[in-house]
Amino acid sequence: MDEHADILTQARQAGAVQDWPTAAARFGAVPGERLSADDLAAYSDAVWWLGRIDDTLRLGAAACDAFETDGRPADAAWAALMVGIFHLARGDQPQGMGWLGRAERLVNEIPECPVHGYLAHFSGVELQLMTGRPAAALDAAHRVRDIGRRCHEPVLVAVGLHSEGRALVRLGQVDRGLALIDEAMVTVTNSRISHPFVTGGLYCHTIATCHAVADLRRMARWTELTERWLASLPAAVAFDGLCGVHRAQLLLLNGEWDEAERRALEVAKSLDAHRIDYAAEAWYVVAETRRLRGASTAAEAYDEAHARGRDPQPGRALLRLRDGDVTGAAMSVRSALVAAGNDSLRRAPICAAAADIAIVAGRLDDAADAASELSATAASYPTSGLETMARAAHGAVLLAEGRADEALPVLREACRRWHELGAAYEVAGTCVRLAEAYRALGDETSAAAERAQADAAYGRLGVLRRAPAAPDGLTERECEVLGLVADGLSNREIGAALRISDRTVARHLTNIFHKIDTTSRTQAARYAVDHGLAASR
Template structure:
């Protein structure tokens, strides 16, 4: 009988060179591990990684590392160790991951410059300095990576260095220059000059940066290109999952909540074994999609995100707002404090703080948060941050009884949200516009904005109390419409007169009225009446 193993091994090697990881893995699987060379083991490890078989990948990478050492190839052994460290860190196993990174550094001691040196710089210097908020230091490290790539003829390191420098410049507030470098790095990807692993990493870093600075148009473009790139492979489970999370984030912004939840849920569990940070973000998207549709199971999804290391704020505080405004304020204040000094981390939290603080009657908090968002939007000047800042400023002006000043700011915010297809945010701004118009006596324009918001909420399947009133505020308003005094309302709801007065003030701000008579008319027009 003819031994077919050489043919199987040859087909495995050929399939791997062709980036057909399904065929490569199947053929390598058919050959006993002891018959594989060090290069075969590395190729087998690479193929199964692309298919999401992480445990097999780690076992094979470790075997490849030892085989390369046995062949006196320390640079290749170090590269295998770097990959193991990277993948372990990605799944949240920091002790083992750092152990393998340390082993790679030891193996490279005295070895001439190679691409493993560059990846060690990325892992041990660039990423930590970016996360620690030291962008100037990160720029220097990124340039060292790029220069190394030029010296040893590795375009993947050149591109990753450019990308790292671009991300650092964005962090430092030099957004235009930083994004230009990200785009320049991606030229090499689009030209097909890089390894698939480097290409996938660059796509992920670029999209994540666009999301962080709320450059939604650019983010959508790169997600589209990533999906097109992935479609050229027979299978790419890991990067496909990472890209799916970014696609789900876009679905969320665009009001496609059912699709956002389906997309994120499909990858949330699968990514636990490979990228726990992306799994956490997927769960957060699920939670947000549920919250916006009024699904009480959103709380469970926030817990899943939290368990994987993702701060569940501001979503969890917004979920809490209708039933516990004071608790929601405390939660989002704490989240802002925990975010530290990074303005990009703080921006979405401050946006939520504006909404929550106004609803809870803490206007000073709202003013401070809106001022901070405006400063961040001025520094980074991206479309999403500018829309966020305009919405926050308009809401604060309205809460300060400055409807005439709020009106042009809110009109600008609404236009910005519509320009990049964020219907829920646009509808929320329409509600604020309605209040501004009504406060200025223009009931026709107010009713038009209200009707538009309600139509959008109905189309999206959003559960919204009238004009953003909390359930408690609806109860208070219904009792006001029934002619009850503050004391009588307090007795009926078992709350203090002072709490009733605060609720009435918030209701007046939200619905744009200045007297109980106007509030009664508003309540009767909308069928808000007391049942007892």
């Protein structure tokens, strides 16, 4: 009796029903010389789903060679394409591009078939989008869809439609682009596609596109549907990790920071070997949770993201602001905008941070410019997240400019929208500004209510509230005096509050006026509000 033949039959049957753990174990129990080209390809596929990337690359290369030997260039090209993609995903560009070149050579020698379309999708769509050429990606997406139709390959048609949607989104046609993505994904979710790798890729690209344009509601829904699809599979270590990054991003937004950090750290560990881009994004989520909580280890996490190729901005600039380095934060966010170039979607979160930092630094013209750009981006990409970010920044600038009556309705609308999106930290920050607006308008009751909401939210989130470092060389006592000036107290009232003499208060004020280059209590009060030193805050 041939024991290996029976094991090989079991391996093939397990692979056919996508039972990858069993398939990998059975294929691994058979001597390598007994494996056919199809067996090697199925084995490579199985171990990829289990996260064994080195075995995937070795077996994929062997499958490609075996298919060529068997005179099956289309199958060899598919194997070469997969190996190339996996090398690129782990950051090995020379080998990745070499394998893609081999795939292209193989398909150039055969009549048109679906592999032509998949190769055109990766080289013509993915690489063009990665290099910032959405118009070229759109043309390639049309070619992919046409090949799918000519070859009667519905999966490839869906890939082309999905790619067209992504390219249109990058070209600013957000509504049309997202509609095409949804249409393609309905095809995917309502039919059993024979290529689960392709299915997973479409899910990931859908969520990533939603995240890029801050369509947070759509992102949450597609993340939920992706997790449901993954739960139907016997094992999906690789895609579990990819989806885990997006879930961590949503947990971060919703204020579930402990769980966000836990998941992100798991992803960073599991994907570091074969999806360095996702591992980098996971480290950025870790850094953000630590920054928002006030943890001292945030800088290390930003460094980990940076080391894997992820620009750590705007988080790193906001970390400098949190630690009291207002000048450094302003310089950092300005250079981040330069580095982002003309990519308005990449610039959007940096603009939001730039507005906040400029307000604290007292550079209201810079804050207004950042908020104006963010509003323009939201007009071009009208999604729930970008529109809310733009409103919040605009309201903050109006408030800083002393236009509380104009700021109040804008901030109220931003707060409502943040609530709808489940953005707990942003809600709290907007409540703080609402309190300032109400106080400026003389409504102390409403101001106190908003401040109480903010403090309760910060408490639930576990935010470590640090006093910011004093700007312009002010001492701690001078900051206290300046804050009470902003609250409208007289010298005598300040002295009573701080238990110091009126003469000491006057001396502090003289030093304060000199340090901040102002000559009146009104200007000093404005400075205190702009720099977050108002005592009532």
